[in-house]
Amino acid sequence: MSDMPDRALLESKERDELLQIAAALGVEVAPRARKNTIIGAILAPEGEVGTGKEASDGSAEADAASDAPAVTKRTRTPTPPADATPATGADVPAEQPAAASDPGSSTESAAEAEGEAGEAADSGTSAPDAPVAEEGNRRSRRRGRGRDDTQIVGETVHCDGLLDLRDEGYGFLRTNGPLPSADDVYVAARQVRQYDLRRGDRITGVSRPAARSERNPALLRLDTLNGEPPPEQPERPLFDDLTPVLPTDALPLGGEQSAGALAAIDRLSLIGLGSRGLLTASGTRSASPLIASMAAAVGDQHPDIHLIVLLIAERPEDVTDMTRRLETSGEVLASTFDRPPEEHLAVAELTLERTKRMAEAGADVVILFDGLTRLARAYAAGGNGRHQPADAVGAAITSTLRFFGGARNLEDAGSITMVATTRTSTGNQVDDLVAARLREAANLEIALGEGLPGVAELDAGEVSLDGDRSFSLGDHR
Known part of the structure; x- marks a missing residue:
């Protein structure tokens, strides 16, 4: 066609201009046809240019072919009907990659594979059809769901x-x-x-x-x-529903011929069952030796009382030493200083709950706790995730008071006696605040001053006891 433009001229034009030329020549092209498709339709011989639906369909097919990615067509040679592959076999390759990509499939054991094959055989499914099972079923079998506990x-x-x-x-x-x-x-x-x-x-x-x-x-x-x-x-009664009363039974620690700190405590202010006592050490003074002496005395002289020594953030070697000392006379529950605050809280709180269950049943329990100040620090550290930093100290003091307040003498039930160590003058303001609040809740305080000799050498004049918050033990003084 002499008046038809050449390809070079058409290729220099925009797609919209090519659509206008095609419309002027009466050539129908698909609306989304590409530029090369439109040029081919315009330059096609007159006999191949349709004016109806055929041209549009041909152009659409050409456009679809140009949009589709290049693929390699495979043809399958027909086989005799006796050897024909089942129709379901064609879907097997599509299921297998999903199973292979499952992270748990690499841990499948041979025994489980045999079990799955056995399940397929029991259900009447042929071996080639077994892999076509739903992926969820395979995962369910891997996780053990649907199995009987009897197996x-x-x-x-x-x-x-x-x-x-x-x-x-x-x-x-x-x-x-x-x-x-x-x-x-x-x-x-x-x-x-x-x-x-x-x-x-x-x-x-x-x-x-x-x-x-x-x-x-x-x-x-x-x-x-x-x-x-x-x-x-x-x-069983609930611990919080029981009535707390003043201690009425004494807990003597020293023998008739004993001397030292334990005898001084007995002479000045006996500890009563259900008391809340503080061993206050200032500066670098440690109350741990006195705790050890009291534990040995309670274990030897009061076998009917359940003794628990609770050590929080203590040195591992001190835990071992205390455990060996009380091998038969009491139990030691501890969390060493190298453990996180959450473990300190878990040990302390579960120990207190254990003593509450015993007191509900009428038992008398003595807790020798070293140290209450370290528990308050653990509450402060563990509370930072739940409180603002300004509220962490207040929450720690409240939690420590709640723990210390669990010690009490119960009417028509047992008792929980707690003697706990606290530290003051450590340079930590939180320690002093905790000690001040604990003094208000305690009914007995034993103060160990800086520079005092060892526990075995202490006498009555070197141990001061606060008897203002005493209890009804007048006959024993």
Whole structure:
């Protein structure tokens, strides 16, 4: 066609101009056709240029072909019907990459693979169809969901520990002391409700091994609750509902012929069951030796009283020494100084809850605590995530007072006696504030001054006792 423009001229024009030229020549092109497609339609021989739907379809097909990425077409040679591949086999390659990319698939064991093959055989599915199973089902089998507990391999074992409850209602038996460990036993919320379990209960029972989807063993049977069979447990009172009263029974520490600090304490102001006492040390003076002497005296002279020595942020070697001293006469619960504040709080609070459960049952418990000042520091450090820095000190003091206030003598029940160490004149303003508030809550204070000799050499004149907040022990003075 002599009046048709040449390709070089058309290629120099814009796409919109090419569309106008195509419309003037009566050539129909797709609205989204590319520039080369429009030029080809304009330069096409007259017999190939359609004026109807054929031209539009052809242009659309050419445009779609140009938009699609280049692919390699594969053809499959027909095979005899007897050897034909099932239609579902064509979908297998699409499922396999998803399974291979699953992070958990690399940890599949040979036994589990055989189990999946067995499941496919039991369901009547042929071997080629087994990989077509849904990916979610494979993941469910990997996680152990849908399995019966009766298939768990392992023997039941005896368990013994303190119950630590969570806010969600379930809990764990701390079998290796008050801190979490891999051997802790899970206690379901249903069991907590069934036996009216509380934090700090001493529980013995039987546990089963952890299932594949679990981290801890689980409690199967509860044998004893605080030393008694659970069905025979009477209705237990709540600690906060019991009436606190003044101490009425004395706790003498020194013998008839004893001397030193313990004899001085007995002569000046006897400690009573249910007292809250402070051992105040100033400067670099340490009250730990006096705590050790008191622990030995209580263990030797009062075997009917349950003795607990609580050590917070203490040196590991001092914990070992105290544990060996009280190997048969008491228990030592500790968190050393190299542990985080959260562990200090967990040990102290679970210990106090344990003594509350014992007092509810009528037992007398003595807690010798070293040190209350370090617990206040742990509360201040642990509270920074929940309070503003200006409120952390106030929250720490409140929490420490709440802990110290757990010691009391209970009417028609047992008692909790707490003698705790505090430090003053350390250069830390928080320590002095805590000590001042604790003095208001204590009914006995033993002050150890700077430069005093060892505990074994102390006499009555070297230990000052604040008797203003005394108790009804007049006959024993």
